Amino acid sequence: MAISLTELRTGNPRALARAIxxxxxxxxxxxxxxxxxxxxxxxxxxxxxxxxxxxxxxxLLRALISRLHTAKHKVALLAxxxxxxxxxxxxxxxxxxxxxxxxAAHVYVRSxxxxxxxxxxxxxxxxxxxxxxxxxxxxxFVETVGAGQNEHEIRTLAHTTVLVDAPGxxxxxxxxxxxxxxxxxxxxxxxxxxxxxxxAAQQAKQMLQLGAAxxxxxxxxPVLTTDALSGSxxxxxxxxxxxxxTHVNDTGQRxxxxxxxxxxxxxxxxxxxxxxxxPQFITPDLRAQALAQVHRQQLDPHSAARSLLQQLPQPPALxx
Amino acid sequence: MAISLTELRTGNPRALARAIxxxxxxxxxxxxxxxxxxxxxxxxxxxxxxxxxxxxxxxLLRALISRLHTAKHKVALLAxxxxxxxxxxxxxxxxxxxxxxxxAAHVYVRSxxxxxxxxxxxxxxxxxxxxxxxxxxxxxFVETVGAGQNEHEIRTLAHTTVLVDAPGxxxxxxxxxxxxxxxxxxxxxxxxxxxxxxxAAQQAKQMLQLGAAxxxxxxxxPVLTTDALSGSxxxxxxxxxxxxxTHVNDTGQRxxxxxxxxxxxxxxxxxxxxxxxxPQFITPDLRAQALAQVHRQQLDPHSAARSLLQQLPQPPALxx
Numbered sequence: 001m002a003i004s005l006t007e008l009r010t011g012n013p014r015a016l017a018r019a020i021x022x023x024x025x026x027x028x029x030x031x032x033x034x035x036x037x038x039x040x041x042x043x044x045x046x047x048x049x050x051x052x053x054x055x056x057x058x059x060l061l062r063a064l065i066s067r068l069h070t071a072k073h074k075v076a077l078l079a080x081x082x083x084x085x086x087x088x089x090x091x092x093x094x095x096x097x098x099x100x101x102x103x104a105a106h107v108y109v110r111s112x113x114x115x116x117x118x119x120x121x122x123x124x125x126x127x128x129x130x131x132x133x134x135x136x137x138x139x140x141f142v143e144t145v146g147a148g149q150n151e152h153e154i155r156t157l158a159h160t161t162v163l164v165d166a167p168g169x170x171x172x173x174x175x176x177x178x179x180x181x182x183x184x185x186x187x188x189x190x191x192x193x194x195x196x197x198x199x200a201a202q203q204a205k206q207m208l209q210l211g212a213a214x215x216x217x218x219x220x221x222p223v224l225t226t227d228a229l230s231g232s233x234x235x236x237x238x239x240x241x242x243x244x245x246t247h248v249n250d251t252g253q254r255x256x257x258x259x260x261x262x263x264x265x266x267x268x269x270x271x272x273x274x275x276x277x278x279p280q281f282i283t284p285d286l287r288a289q290a291l292a293q294v295h296r297q298q299l300d301p302h303s304a305a306r307s308l309l310q311q312l313p314q315p316p317a318l319x320x
Numbered sequence: 321m322a323i324s325l326t327e328l329r330t331g332n333p334r335a336l337a338r339a340i341x342x343x344x345x346x347x348x349x350x351x352x353x354x355x356x357x358x359x360x361x362x363x364x365x366x367x368x369x370x371x372x373x374x375x376x377x378x379x380l381l382r383a384l385i386s387r388l389h390t391a392k393h394k395v396a397l398l399a400x401x402x403x404x405x406x407x408x409x410x411x412x413x414x415x416x417x418x419x420x421x422x423x424a425a426h427v428y429v430r431s432x433x434x435x436x437x438x439x440x441x442x443x444x445x446x447x448x449x450x451x452x453x454x455x456x457x458x459x460x461f462v463e464t465v466g467a468g469q470n471e472h473e474i475r476t477l478a479h480t481t482v483l484v485d486a487p488g489x490x491x492x493x494x495x496x497x498x499x500x501x502x503x504x505x506x507x508x509x510x511x512x513x514x515x516x517x518x519x520a521a522q523q524a525k526q527m528l529q530l531g532a533a534x535x536x537x538x539x540x541x542p543v544l545t546t547d548a549l550s551g552s553x554x555x556x557x558x559x560x561x562x563x564x565x566t567h568v569n570d571t572g573q574r575x576x577x578x579x580x581x582x583x584x585x586x587x588x589x590x591x592x593x594x595x596x597x598x599p600q601f602i603t604p605d606l607r608a609q610a611l612a613q614v615h616r617q618q619l620d621p622h623s624a625a626r627s628l629l630q631q632l633p634q635p636p637a638l639x640x
Contacts, residue, residue, distance in 0.1 A: 031622040038620035262614045262621055266607075269625030274598050275591065277632060282590060294582045300358035301582055302351040305589030312597060313633040 002029075005036055008135060011106075016135065020110060023127045034127055037134035042258060044138030045245045046129055048158030055166040056190040057143055060228035064238060065141070067231075069107050076108040076137040078128055080121055080144045108137060121153050123272075126265050129157065139241070155183045156264050159257055160244045162186045162237075165204075167196035181207050185221060185244050188237060192225035201225055217251050219244060282308050322349075325356055328455060331426075336455065340430060343447045354447055357454035362578055364458030365565045366449055368478030370471055375486040376510040377463055379548035384558060385461070387551075389427050396428040396457040398448055400441055400464045428457060441473050443592075446585050449477065459561070475503045476584050479577055480564045482506045482557075485524075487516035501527050505541060505564050508557060512545035521545055537571050539564060602628050 003022060007015035022030045051057050061077060068075045112124050125142065132140045144154050155161050163184040168191075181187065181204065189201045204223045222240050226233030248254040290308050293299035299307075323342060327335035342350045371377050381397060388395045432444050445462060452460045464474050475481050483504040488511075501507065501524065509521045524543045542560050546553030568574040610628050613619040619627075 031626075035620040035623055039617050042617070259611070259615050263611050265621040266611060266614060266624045266628070269622060270602060270607075270628050271595065271598065273625060273629040274594070274632065278591065278594050287586075287590075291579070291583050291586060294586060295579050297359045297362070300355040301585040302589060303355055304586045305593060306351075308586070308590050309593040312594065 003033060008037075009040075011135070013108075016108060016131075019131055020128055023131055024112075024124050026123055026127075030127065034130060037131055040134040041130050042133065044133045044136070044140055045160065045241075046133065046158045046261075047139050047141050047241060048154035048161040049141055049143045049164060050154055050161065050184070051164035051188075055164045056228050057164045060164055060188070060190055060226060060234070060237075061141060061143060063228045063231050063234045065107060065109075067234060067238065068139075072106070073139070074106040074137050075139060075141070076132040077110070077141040077143060078125055078132075079109070079111045080125055080142065108132065121157065123268070126157060126268075152183060156260055159248055159254065160185050160241055162188060162241065164188045164190050165200065166191040167194045167200040181221075185219060186237070186240055187221060187223045188233075189223065189225045190228055192227045192232065193230075197225055219247050281312050286311060323353060328357075329360075331455070333428075336428065336451075339451055340448055343451055344432075344444050346443055346447075350447065354450060357451055360454035361450050362453065364453045364456070364460055365480060365562075366453065366478045366581075367459045367461050367561060368474035368481040369461055369463045369484060370474055370481065370504070371484035371508075375484045376548050377484045380484055380508070380510055380546060380554070380557075381461060381463060383548045383551050383554045385427060385429075387554060387558065388459070392426070393459070394426040394457050395459060395461070396452040397430070397461040397463060398445055398452075399429070399431045400445055400462065428452065441477065443588070446477060446588075471503050476580055479568055479574065480505050480561055482508060482561065484508045484510050485520065486511040487514045487520040501541075505539060506557070506560050507541060507543045508553075509543065509545045510548055512547045512552065513550075517545055539567050601632050606631060 003015055003018050004012075008019055019033060022033055049057055049061060058079075065075050065077060110128070112122060112128065121142075121144065129140055129142065142154060142157060161184045163181065163186070165188070167189060187201075187204050187208070189197050189204065191197065201223050208221050208223070224233055224237055224240065226237055228234070245254075248257060286308060290299065290304040294301055294304050323335055323338050324332075328339055339353060342353055369377055369381060378399070385395050385397060430448070432442060432448065441462075441464065449460055449462065462474060462477060464471075471481070481504045483501065483506070485508070487509060507521075507524050507528070509517050509524065511517065521543050528541050528543070544553055544557055544560065546557055548554070565574075568577060606628060610619065610624040614621055614624050
């Protein structure tokens with residue numbers, strides 16, 4: 001069934017659910033829909049929320065979304081779950097706590113699976129953000145689970161990246177060490193009532209100072225403490241999130257971010273199309289012959305790859 | 321300076337260090353060296369050790385390697401550290417504890433950086449395993465840090481995959497949930513003196529029973545408890561690791577593993593060569609023109625990608 005743009009743009013929840021399902025199929029109809037919506041995209045703030053498991057990201061997001069809902073924001077959350085490399089199943093445990101808000105008008109919450117074993121955000125995530133942004137959701141939160149794997153990608157997808165950590169986590173220091181601090185715009189130490197929260201905040205501040213080169217117009221990464229359960233610090237967090245959006249708009253960084261996001265999407269689609277062409281040049285037969293030589297130890301993997309690559313078309317002459 | 325195969329094969333430590341450095345450069349000389357060593361590879365047991373940060377993997381490996389050294393094994397460890405996506409620096413903290421063993425004859429320990437932000441094992445890791453295996457190291461341990469990201473790849477690289485976890489970790493349950501149990505051959509609950517270790521072992525056993533389909537000749541994944549500091553359980557762990565190697569040899573799985581490992585290496589090299597050709601067909605100019613249209617919202621990313629892909633060469637006729 002075709003999705004009515006009119007229904008979508010007037011906020012029909014069933015039309016939206018169908019649109020996101022369409023995007024999940026990544027088929028020709030999804031491409032048509034995305035082409036139609038593209039001219040309306042580019043307005044809302046896209047916010048990446050990342051941090052290790054157990055830091056209370058989901059609870060904090062619930063508190064944040066609940067407030068934004070009350071304040072009449074039209075808010076969306078895409079939660080990207082680690083996928084079992086074997087079963088392909090997504091973990092929905094944390095999502096259940098969102099129930100209640102999910103049925104509210106102007107709040108859209110959806111879990112999406114990651115693409116593969118490497119923790120990359122899926123194509124679906126990127127396209128679903130476009131749909132939600134085009135339909136006036138602002139902000140669009142993208143929550144990723146993990147510590148150190150897909151933070152680089154979330155930074156390209158989002159205008160503002162928030163790292164949520166909690167004191168006393170086994171891998172807390174690991175998170176800080178793994179370079180995530182360097183790519184986030186706001187640091188939150190959640191579960192502020194726990195022992196060690198002030199120390200963790202101090203550590204984060206010190207590490208940020210170590211890494212920061214003094215640049216004019218640079219955003220000073222704030223380190224906040226929150227308690228998602230009591231709601232402490234949640235309003236200040238939202239205020240800082242919006243302040244960062246103002247900052248990137250005022251300094252012109254917003255345009256660079258939007259261009260980088262679109263370029264990343266185009267590049268990935270081109271790379272995927274290119275990769276799909278490969279088996280048409282290196283046929284299964286050619287590959288099997290080369291692998292057989294490798295298994296008999298007549299040929300090493302590098303030499304086998306080189307001989308297969310000689311089957312490829314030559315690029316056009318570089319003169320033009 | 322060319323690396324002498326004779327020196328390498330007689331166990332000259334400096335020649336080995338130069339060989340691994342050569343492989344790290346991934347240049348033509350590295351390819352020559354790998355081609356020369358390939359006929360000697362395929363003898364030793366490759367063991368993947370994975371698990372969340374803080375589970376005590378490094379300490380356990382130290383205890384294991386220390387025993388294997390005493391028992392006159394020629395043993396190697398490649399430690400794959402998460403790399404900061406921004407600074408590119410590897411974390412060497414855990415490695416320091418290995419000092420002492422590193423200088424022992426017949427023990428080779430080296431840290432390698434991961435390739436990128438996604439936690440994939442680097443090409444260097446795969447090739448360094450080949451070098452060490454060809455030079456008679458048995459076992460070759462590959463230690464990866466992380467929880468749920470690169471376990472699928474380590475399973476292809478290794479004959480035997482060991483998951484190390486510890487009770488009371490914030491993300492312990494997360495690790496179990498994330499499907500890692502399904503892809504490991506041996507589960508170790510380290511820090512067995514901590515409260516909750518027996519419960520964690522019980523949980524792991526139950527989850528393994530849930531996932532296990534009864535198959536003839538199937539390996540029964542053992543759940544062991546260890547204490548790396550006192551050495552408790554370390555001998556049994558080694559015994560189970562060797563029992564698994566005997567199992568894959570006796571059931572013929574070993575050959576399938578070795579073929580899959582070589583195929584993965586060839587496929588990745590071919591894909592990399594293919595990806596490198598792309599900018600020769602889609603020139604920076606063509607790409608920039610398409611992106612400009614996307615930024616002006618005249619073209620959406622999918623349509624832009626489609627128009628760029630039309631610049632690509634057509635595959636040869638499928639009839640042959």
